Amino acid sequence: MQQFEDKVESLLSMPPYGQPPEEKQAGLLEILKSELDYACQRHEGYRNYVQNWPLDYQSATHVADLPFLPVGLLKADPPLSLVDVGEIKRTLTSSATTSQSPSRVVLDSPTARRMTKGVVTIVRDFIGSERRPYLVVDTPDFRGSSSGMGARGAAIQGLQPFANGITCCLGVDKQGELTLDQDRLKDFAKDREDIEVLVYGFTFILWNHLVKPLMADGVRLNLPKARILHSGGWKRLQDQAVEKNEFNQQLARTFGCSPDRIIDFYGMVETVGVIYPDCSEGNKHGPAFGDVIVRDPLTLQPVAEGEYGIVQVCSVLPTSFPGHLLLTEDRAQVIAYDGCACGRRGISFRFAGRIPKTELRGCGNLQVNRSPVN
Amino acid sequence: MSSIALTALTQKVDSPAEITAAAVRLRQAVAEAEISPNDAINVFDAWASSLDAREFGDAPGIPFLRMWLRRGTLEPIIARELGPNGLHGGWNEYGQAKCKAFPVGVVGHWPAGNVEIQPILSMTCALLGGNAALVRIPSGLVDLTQRLMDKLVESDGEQILTRRIFMAGFDHNRRDLQEAMAQSVDGAMIWGGEEAVLQIRALPFPHWARVSVFGPRMSVAAMDAGAWGNPEQRDAWCLRIARDVWQFDQQACSSPQVLFLEKANGNSTAQFVAALRHAFEAENRAHPRQTIPGALTSAICLARASWLLKDTAHQAFFPQSPDWTLLFGSGSDIPQPTQGKTLTVLEVDDLYEPISNLDGNVQTLGLGIADPEKEKKLALLAGKKGVDRIVKLGRMHVFVPPWDGMDLIRPMVRMVRHVSSSE
Numbered sequence: 001m002q003q004f005e006d007k008v009e010s011l012l013s014m015p016p017y018g019q020p021p022e023e024k025q026a027g028l029l030e031i032l033k034s035e036l037d038y039a040c041q042r043h044e045g046y047r048n049y050v051q052n053w054p055l056d057y058q059s060a061t062h063v064a065d066l067p068f069l070p071v072g073l074l075k076a077d078p079p080l081s082l083v084d085v086g087e088i089k090r091t092l093t094s095s096a097t098t099s100q101s102p103s104r105v106v107l108d109s110p111t112a113r114r115m116t117k118g119v120v121t122i123v124r125d126f127i128g129s130e131r132r133p134y135l136v137v138d139t140p141d142f143r144g145s146s147s148g149m150g151a152r153g154a155a156i157q158g159l160q161p162f163a164n165g166i167t168c169c170l171g172v173d174k175q176g177e178l179t180l181d182q183d184r185l186k187d188f189a190k191d192r193e194d195i196e197v198l199v200y201g202f203t204f205i206l207w208n209h210l211v212k213p214l215m216a217d218g219v220r221l222n223l224p225k226a227r228i229l230h231s232g233g234w235k236r237l238q239d240q241a242v243e244k245n246e247f248n249q250q251l252a253r254t255f256g257c258s259p260d261r262i263i264d265f266y267g268m269v270e271t272v273g274v275i276y277p278d279c280s281e282g283n284k285h286g287p288a289f290g291d292v293i294v295r296d297p298l299t300l301q302p303v304a305e306g307e308y309g310i311v312q313v314c315s316v317l318p319t320s321f322p323g324h325l326l327l328t329e330d331r332a333q334v335i336a337y338d339g340c341a342c343g344r345r346g347i348s349f350r351f352a353g354r355i356p357k358t359e360l361r362g363c364g365n366l367q368v369n370r371s372p373v374n
Numbered sequence: 375m376s377s378i379a380l381t382a383l384t385q386k387v388d389s390p391a392e393i394t395a396a397a398v399r400l401r402q403a404v405a406e407a408e409i410s411p412n413d414a415i416n417v418f419d420a421w422a423s424s425l426d427a428r429e430f431g432d433a434p435g436i437p438f439l440r441m442w443l444r445r446g447t448l449e450p451i452i453a454r455e456l457g458p459n460g461l462h463g464g465w466n467e468y469g470q471a472k473c474k475a476f477p478v479g480v481v482g483h484w485p486a487g488n489v490e491i492q493p494i495l496s497m498t499c500a501l502l503g504g505n506a507a508l509v510r511i512p513s514g515l516v517d518l519t520q521r522l523m524d525k526l527v528e529s530d531g532e533q534i535l536t537r538r539i540f541m542a543g544f545d546h547n548r549r550d551l552q553e554a555m556a557q558s559v560d561g562a563m564i565w566g567g568e569e570a571v572l573q574i575r576a577l578p579f580p581h582w583a584r585v586s587v588f589g590p591r592m593s594v595a596a597m598d599a600g601a602w603g604n605p606e607q608r609d610a611w612c613l614r615i616a617r618d619v620w621q622f623d624q625q626a627c628s629s630p631q632v633l634f635l636e637k638a639n640g641n642s643t644a645q646f647v648a649a650l651r652h653a654f655e656a657e658n659r660a661h662p663r664q665t666i667p668g669a670l671t672s673a674i675c676l677a678r679a680s681w682l683l684k685d686t687a688h689q690a691f692f693p694q695s696p697d698w699t700l701l702f703g704s705g706s707d708i709p710q711p712t713q714g715k716t717l718t719v720l721e722v723d724d725l726y727e728p729i730s731n732l733d734g735n736v737q738t739l740g741l742g743i744a745d746p747e748k749e750k751k752l753a754l755l756a757g758k759k760g761v762d763r764i765v766k767l768g769r770m771h772v773f774v775p776p777w778d779g780m781d782l783i784r785p786m787v788r789m790v791r792h793v794s795s796s797e
Contacts, residue, residue: 023723025461036783041790044686045682045683045684045685045686047686048682048683048685048688049679049683049685050691052678052682052690052691054692054693054694055694065694067676069679070672070675070676070679072672072676073679073680073683075677080683081493088773106396296669297666297667297668297671297672298665298666298671298695298696299661299694299695299698300671300675300695300696301694301695309668310668310671310672327672331668354665355668355669355672356668356669362625363486363488363489363565363566363567363588363590363591363625364732
């Protein structure tokens with residue numbers, strides 16, 4: 001296990017986007033195989049799955065040939081775990097905005113530690129490593145408890161290593177609705193026009209509970225050095241027909257900064273420690289300790305450059321649950337397998353929304369647990 | 375010659391008035407000229423001959439449609455449903471009474487979007503009863519339906535049938551067009567999944583309209599050891615099962631979702647499952663999937679993983695692609711269907727166990743039973759439990775009435791009874 005930890009540590013310590021793709025693949029393949037060994041030892045059901053996989057993972061020569069797990073399996077209750085109950089330090093829960101059951105992932109101390117390092121390594125590559133005042137566009141409650149946490153809490157906490165002080169600018173009114181505390185926000189912005197500040201919020205919360213109320217009141221902040229990170233997806237803004245460009249323009253105007261200081265990143269609680277920020281070219285990249293495979297739904301093989309498919313995320317970070325090879329329910333387009341103009345090596349891709357919800361089709365679309373006749 | 379102008383058979387429709395006007399023309403056509411089933415079969419027979427396999431390539435269901443339209447197929451069906459004199463539109467004698475089939479008028483058809491030839495099949499049922507047919511074509515089937523209808527136009531030089539047909543292409547979300555269609559018909563044949571069927575049944579049909587609903591349901595296969603354990607017949611059985619699974623991408627109500635294998639002392643199912651795997655591989659080579667929704671791929675991957683994680687006694691066989699999946703285990707409960715050529719194979723001690731658990735959700739029971747007496751008992755039990763079709767494996771999709779326990783032609787005719795006043 002120490003050898004494994006050393007290998008992961010070395011990946012977490014190197015520049016996250018500097019390895020040539022072939023070199024990165026070889027390193028990931030070796031570590032992921034050892035993680036599969038470990039997971040098979042710890043979970044007999046998972047071992048059964050891997051043993052029935054059409055290829056022997058030990059002889060696989062590509063990460064794409066390793067057995068992946070559909071992310072829907074992480075909705076199991078109790079959650080899929082590779083550690084004893086006593087070792088679980090925290091359970092992360094997805095926001096479950098597009099499905100009724102949330103995903104649950106269990107973290108032990110080593111996985112939680114790697115998760116924190118992973119996020120720091122990635123974010124540092126985009127915004128630098130210095131600590132700065134941190135404005136959380138959410139309520140203090142959403143920072144999460146010690147044992148359980150949702151996706152918003154995990155994202156908020158993941159950025160804390162870049163903070164030297166935290167301000168939350170949302171509250172909750174008597175009806176349970178989020179409200180913007182403008183006084184607190186203005187206090188935060190006061191006299192900070194010349195210093196770097198970090199801002200984070202879920203995409204729809206930033207828009208609905210900060211940008212819209214401030215625009216309505218004609219309030220503009222003066223934070224030209226703000227770095228604004230947001231995540232959580234665009235689904236909840238689709239009804240308002242808010243496009244990314246408009247979002248960036250209005251958000252930048254509200255903070256008094258340039259739109260290129262806004263970074264949209266993709267993250268799921270299931271991919272602990274790996275987030276996917278937009279680069280300056282508008283693309284996303286996989287870090288040294290993880291990767292992305294975009295699979296053709298017809299063949300499940302990786303798609304060619306320019307094509308769309310189903311996203312599989314790979315990460316060497318989790319060992320407390322089988323989350324190292326996950327087939328998500330998201331679509332993406334591969335822009336290139338190397339050579340993004342931003343300088344980051346390896347795959348560059350763009351998310352293209354969720355796969356439409358799975359449902360049975362045709363005259364055979366019977367849900368057998370629903371309508372017994374006799 | 376009729377005063378009715380011939381209209382294009384297949385049209386994209388955008389207003390309720392177009393549907394209403396088409397229904398008026400169709401009703402007039404029915405009123406002006408009576409046709410017998412024999413008249414329709416004459417045209418169908420010519421139409422079947424025109425459906426060249428090379429021209430229609432690998433379009434699903436074409437071989438079956440060719441067979442369905444033949445006189446040899448349809449005449450026995452007419453005789454059974456409309457009586458011995460029904461073929462020529464004659465009166466049948468029943469004691470002192472005589473009965474004859476008359477059309478209900480304009481029959482609306484709402485086919486399911488997953489069965490390529492269903493708009494045509496549904497339409498032919500109404501035409502055999504002397505009706506006119508107003509058909510909504512699901513958006514994914516417009517091209518194939520149009521090509522098939524072009525062949526009908528060529529085969530029906532005297533416009534015996536074509537003047538009784540209007541095929542309307544419109545989005546299923548157009549409530550105004552759906553309502554206009556429902557208000558215009560005297561009968562309805564509704565096919566499809568639960569959501570579609572419930573929406574269409576709720577449309578404002580006239581109070582006199584006859585409504586036949588087909589779906590949603592699922593189907594099951596079962597074999598005894600005498601059948602699956604016979605090495606000489608093993609490959610043939612596996613080919614039949616593969617073909618039943620492959621048609622309609624396992625999305626039809628008649629598609630088997632689970633196969634129950636009755637265990638036998640000293641006989642392992644392993645060889646049979648291996649043969650079934652080879653049959654699936656061969657069928658996949660012969661009929662590879664051309665496209666798949668991402669959601670179905672996702673569901674197939676989830677089904678494979680869920681099955682194997684759930685129980686270490688479970689096994690599965692599948693390629694890296696989502697092409698096909700065999701999930702193998704034991705138990706008599708019907709698992710949640712996945713579709714997309716995902717067949718669950720379950721060992722049971724006795725076939726009476728799973729068949730005792732069936733209910734009206736199950737449309738077809740496909741059987742491979744070596745013992746005829748046992749098959750009789752199983753068929754009786756399945757019928758009591760709500761199953762409407764019990765057929766040999768390999769024939770689960772053969773569209774012969776009764777379908778879903780109902781006749782296909784008779785529901786859309788009026789059986790007029792005449793008892794002579796002079797007797």
